[in-house]
Amino acid sequence: MRIDVFTIFPEYLEAALGVSVLGRARAANLLGVGLHDPRDHTTDKHRSVDDAPLGGGAGMVMRPEPLFAAVEAVAPPRPLFLLAPTGRRFDQPLAAELAASPGFSMICGRYEGVDQRVADHLCDDELSVGDYVLAGGEAAALVVIEAVARLVPGVLGNDASTEEESFAADSHGGRVLEFPQYTRPASFRGLDAPEVLRSGDHARIARWRRAEALRRTRQRRPDLLDPDRAPDAG
Ligand code: JF5
Numbered sequence: 001m002r003i004d005v006f007t008i009f010p011e012y013l014e015a016a017l018g019v020s021v022l023g024r025a026r027a028a029n030l031l032g033v034g035l036h037d038p039r040d041h042t043t044d045k046h047r048s049v050d051d052a053p054l055g056g057g058a059g060m061v062m063r064p065e066p067l068f069a070a071v072e073a074v075a076p077p078r079p080l081f082l083l084a085p086t087g088r089r090f091d092q093p094l095a096a097e098l099a100a101s102p103g104f105s106m107i108c109g110r111y112e113g114v115d116q117r118v119a120d121h122l123c124d125d126e127l128s129v130g131d132y133v134l135a136g137g138e139a140a141a142l143v144v145i146e147a148v149a150r151l152v153p154g155v156l157g158n159d160a161s162t163e164e165e166s167f168a169a170d171s172h173g174g175r176v177l178e179f180p181q182y183t184r185p186a187s188f189r190g191l192d193a194p195e196v197l198r199s200g201d202h203a204r205i206a207r208w209r210r211a212e213a214l215r216r217t218r219q220r221r222p223d224l225l226d227p228d229r230a231p232d233a234g
Contacts, residue, residue, distance in 0.1 A: 001030065001031050001032070001099070001101075001102065001103055001148070001149065001152050002032045002033075002034070002077050002102065002103035003031070003032070003033050003034070003077075003103055003104060003105065003106070003145055003148075003149075004033070004034040004035075004036065004074060004076035004077060004103075004105040004106075005033065005034070005035055005036070005105065005106050005107075005108065005141050005145075006036045006037075006038055006067060006070050006071060006076075006105070006106070006107045006108065007035065007036075007037065007038075007107075007108040007136075007137070007138055007141070008037060008038060008039055008049055008108075008110060009108075009136070009138055010035040010036070010037050012138050013033075013035055013138055013141065013142065014035060016142050017033055017142075017145070021146070021149065021150055021155060021156065022145065022146060022149055024155075025149050025152070025155045028154070030149075030152055030154050030155050031149050031152065031155065033145065034074065034076065036070050036073075036074055036076075037070070038062075038066035038067050038069070038070040039066065040070070041065075041066045041069035041070045041073065042065075042066050043065075048063070049062055049063060049066050049110075050062050050063060050110070050111050051063050053112070053113075058112070059111060059112030059113075060111040060112060061111060061112060061113050061114065061115055062109060062110060062111060062113070062114040062115060062118070063115060064115040064117045064118055064122075067107060067114070067115075067118050067122065068118070068122055071105075071107070071122055076105035077102065077103035077104055077105055078104065078105065078124055079104050079105070079124035079125055080104070080105040080106070080107065080122065080123050080124050081104065081105070081106045081107070081123060081124065081125050081126065081127045081144075082106075082107045082109060082114065082118060082119050082123040082125075082126045082127070082137075083106055083107065083108055083109060083126075083127055083128070083129070083137030083140040083141055083144070084109050084113075084114065084119075084126050084127075084128060084137065085128050085131070085132070085133050085134075086126055086128065087125070087126030087127040087128035088125060088126060088127055088128065089127075089128055089129075089130075090127045090128065090129050090140075090143070090144055090147070092147070092175070094127075095144075095147040095148050095151060096151055098144075098148045099148045099149075099151035099152050106127070106137070106141050106144065107122075107123060107137070108136055108137030108138045108140070108141050109136065109137045110135070110136040110137070111136075127140070127144065128140075129143045129144065175224045176213045176214060176217045176224065176225075177213060177216050177217045177220065177221060177224070178213065179208075179209035179210070179212040179213040179216075180212060180216075182194070182197055186198055194208070196208045
């Protein structure tokens with residue numbers, strides 16, 4: 001899997017990509033990440049990547065020239081996504097789709113926005129990781145990389161754990177939250193783990209876990225069971 005990222009803070013991404021699951025995936029050549037700084041493609045003496053909004057207003061907008069030049073110099077794997085709160089919501093089905101592909105790329109926006117010609121004529125789509133505004137797309141890019149990379153075969157030690165977890169498709173093709181997990185000690189400060197988990201009755205344990213998963217999904221995320229109840233439905 002190959003992922004290219006265009007960012008004016010490559011060191012921010014490099015730090016996070018060097019440790020834990022992503023660091024090991026890169027060391028094992030299961031994941032290749034290319035980091036590209038649009039500032040290297042500026043031609044003015046101040047190497048400026050932003051400018052005032054046309055039409056006036058507060059803040060700064062990322063200029064199109066350095067972003068177009070950086071992307072054209074690399075010809076990165078497509079699709080190329082712009083990370084922005086205005087984008088299509090990134091979710092687990094999209095993570096699975098991208099994990100099954102040879103690669104993709106992302107542009108991290110900064111400041112108050114990115115010149116619209118970048119979204120309209122350079123990128124293939126816009127992605128949002130949630131309904132909040134970040135100072136820049138870098139943290140969103142890390143979210144996407146981590147969610148996708150851990151689904152690439154071999155990146156996690158245990159492939160079964162990615163199938164049982166929250167948001168994996170259940171037997172009905174819907175999505176449910178994880179069941180609660182416990183470890184030793186069975187009794188901790190007078191707080192007892194459910195007796196069923198110590199029963200050794202694997203069929204009963206499986207039934208209990210399915211029921212708990214459904215119960216907490218109904219209680220916490222009813223929108224996952226019935227999309228009409230999603231906060232943004234309609
Ligand atoms: C950004 C303009 C990019 O805030 C985000 C974001 C939120 N969800 N997904 C991405 O990206 C930074 C802010 C303003 C363009």
